Amino acid sequence: MAGVTELTVGQVAMRSGVAVSALHFYEARGLIRSHRTSGNQRRYGRDVLRRVAIIRIAQEVGISLAEIGAALESLPEGRTPTREDWNLLSTAWRDQLDQKIAQLKKLRDGLTDCIGCGCMSIDKCPLRNKEDRLGAQGPGARRLLVAR
């Protein structure tokens, strides 16, 4: 069994509820780190559980792995993050959350209004109009992770 302080990938998977393959994936993306045993097996410090928890939480809210990765870079590599470190992170995400909530509310209220006015007419509908920016960028899927 692994030492007292270190976790195998399977243990992390079990404790975090994340598949081993996903952990490999996160590591490849630089979201978590591990060191290797002489036999090339991964070993994790216990702080990886925090990181993984953060990753899943953020994802649930619809933050992409790329953004999460960027945010996690603000956390110190070597030492255990202090309260200040977390504070920074949490605050940033709380703002994002607030934004998302506000957006959803706007949509919901717009929808309600639309029922009231019986509209959904293209040019006047408030929902429609706030949509200006939509046709924007790039190929491929864009909306996969929106707050499942």
Place this chain on the structure above:
Amino acid sequence: MAGVTELTVGQVAMRSGVAVSALHFYEARGLIRSHRTSGNQRRYGRDVLRRVAIIRIAQEVGISLAEIGAALESLPEGRTPTREDWNLLSTAWRDQLDQKIAQLKKLRDGLTDCIGCGCMSIDKCPLRNKEDRLGAQGPGARRLLVAR
């Protein structure tokens, strides 16, 4: 140019802010309909603009095309939807919106609490716990990880 009542795919694209390819795609998925000219080109009734608007709005909220398609089936094929028709649809989605908003709020508040308590400790964090996927195992390891 197309007649007064009919729109070409390009016109729909321009007016809805959705790419032509996306319109083709929606049609293939059964989300919108068109009929064809003698020269096999698509022509749309004006109500397609409403449908597309609905589709985009719903997507922004994180409803999948599959779900949208299902919902749109409740709309009448032939006639212009009545207020009642829209009402049904809107109400269903408003509920979804309310749910999503509630979820986000929960997360935000959890995050705020975590800042307050400086935790993010695996076993006690409300965010973590509400996620409910606790690794059921490793009694020894568990005690270690509580660490703080």
Place this chain on the structure above:
DNA sequence: GCTTGACCTCAAGTTAAGTTGAGCTTGTAA
């Protein structure tokens, strides 16, 4: 009547976030 831009179809590519599988190595319990 010709040219040019909008259309058409169908196949293949793209992105995110992983999963699955093959083939091979480690580690540990009996």
Place this chain on the structure above:
DNA sequence: TTACAAGCTCAACTTAACTTGAGGTCAAGC
């Protein structure tokens, strides 16, 4: 010491929601 669960790597597959491209047709202005 041996069986076999757990790990490892790397490549290929998956799903959603589109986009891009190739190869060919249609329509409208000059």
